[in-house]
Amino acid sequence: VEIGNALRHAIRLAELSLHYQPRASVQGGAAVTVGMEALLRWDGQLLGRVAPSEFIPLAEQNGLILQIGQWVLERACHQAQAWRARHGAALPVAVNLSARQFRDADLVRMVEVALQSSGLPPHLLELELTESMLMQDARRTRRTLAALKAIGVRLAVDDFGTGYSSLSYLKSFPLDYLKIDRSFVAGLPQDRSDAAIVRAIIAMAHTLGLKVIAEGVETAGQLAFLRAQQCDEIQGYWFSRPLAVADMETYLGRPG
Numbered sequence: 001v002e003i004g005n006a007l008r009h010a011i012r013l014a015e016l017s018l019h020y021q022p023r024a025s026v027q028g029g030a031a032v033t034v035g036m037e038a039l040l041r042w043d044g045q046l047l048g049r050v051a052p053s054e055f056i057p058l059a060e061q062n063g064l065i066l067q068i069g070q071w072v073l074e075r076a077c078h079q080a081q082a083w084r085a086r087h088g089a090a091l092p093v094a095v096n097l098s099a100r101q102f103r104d105a106d107l108v109r110m111v112e113v114a115l116q117s118s119g120l121p122p123h124l125l126e127l128e129l130t131e132s133m134l135m136q137d138a139r140r141t142r143r144t145l146a147a148l149k150a151i152g153v154r155l156a157v158d159d160f161g162t163g164y165s166s167l168s169y170l171k172s173f174p175l176d177y178l179k180i181d182r183s184f185v186a187g188l189p190q191d192r193s194d195a196a197i198v199r200a201i202i203a204m205a206h207t208l209g210l211k212v213i214a215e216g217v218e219t220a221g222q223l224a225f226l227r228a229q230q231c232d233e234i235q236g237y238w239f240s241r242p243l244a245v246a247d248m249e250t251y252l253g254r255p256g
């Protein structure tokens with residue numbers, strides 16, 4: 001079966017779903033859930049489970065990413081709003097945008113529609129953008145980010161450290177969060193260069209007024225290092241794996 005063809009029918013066949021990975025604030029003592037990231041999953045009739053790292057680049061190429069991305073935005077906003085109503089938990093939901101979506105002339109309107117149709121307050125939606133997306137065309141990026149900021153959503157730089165950000169551009173964009181790529185977290189606390197890089201990223205982000213989220217935190221040692229370096233929030237298996245909707249509901253319903 002050709003994967004592109006199968007993907008074309010995935011939305012209609014309800015083969016796509018979102019998992020949610022909680023993230024935690026770690027500067028106030030105990031780790032407290034402060035948000036979640038929506039992560040796309042495809043379980044197809046014909047191909048079984050296909051990893052996003054396989055099908056998202058493909059969807060970028062054939063343009064399906066626009067439809068899929070719209071579905072993700074709508075689903076994530078409706079889900080976050082439903083959980084807000086049911087659990088009183090006003091947890092922001094982060095949605096990953098692809099490069100093609102970010103360049104799409106309809107993006108801003110699509111975000112507005114998702115917020116309006118779901119009723120989710122704009123500050124509870126975060127959009128994750130990669131460095132390379134931001135740096136592609138700085139003028140256009142600035143315009144798009146300003147329009148998104150005007151709606152009231154939060155903006156995060158995803159996979160930070162793996163691209164080639166110009167610091168002066170970063171400073172001039174209206175961003176809220178910087179997410180340190182998990183490749184730098186993996187070697188903490190022993191690896192000297194990872195430790196130095198992470199320390200530098202946190203200091204730089206704070207200087208620019210951005211909050212820092214470390215990704216891929218798997219061990220208590222990594223957490224202790226990040227805490228000591230004043231990292232604001234963490235995401236990773238140490239705190240929680242990405243959870244299917246039913247598991248996320250159990251998670252939200254648990255005491256504490």
Ligand code: G
Nearest residue numbers: 038039040051052053056072096097098242
């Ligand atoms: O969840 P997992 O580790 O398999 O995700 C792999 C990659 O797929 C990550 O880089 C993540 O950012 C990306 N990804 C997950 N969900 C989405 C989505 O809804 N849209 C886009 N554009 N990328 C996503």
Ligand code: G
Nearest residue numbers: 039096158159216217218235236237238242
């Ligand atoms: O590129 P992005 O940051 O959006 O990708 C997030 C991906 O990282 C998800 O696919 C998720 O499954 C994965 N992930 C989340 N926590 C961990 C972790 O602690 N370790 C590893 N190896 N991967 C993680």
Ligand code: MN
Nearest residue numbers: 037096128158
């Ligand atoms: Mn992400």
Ligand code: NA
Nearest residue numbers: 158159181215
């Ligand atoms: Na990332």
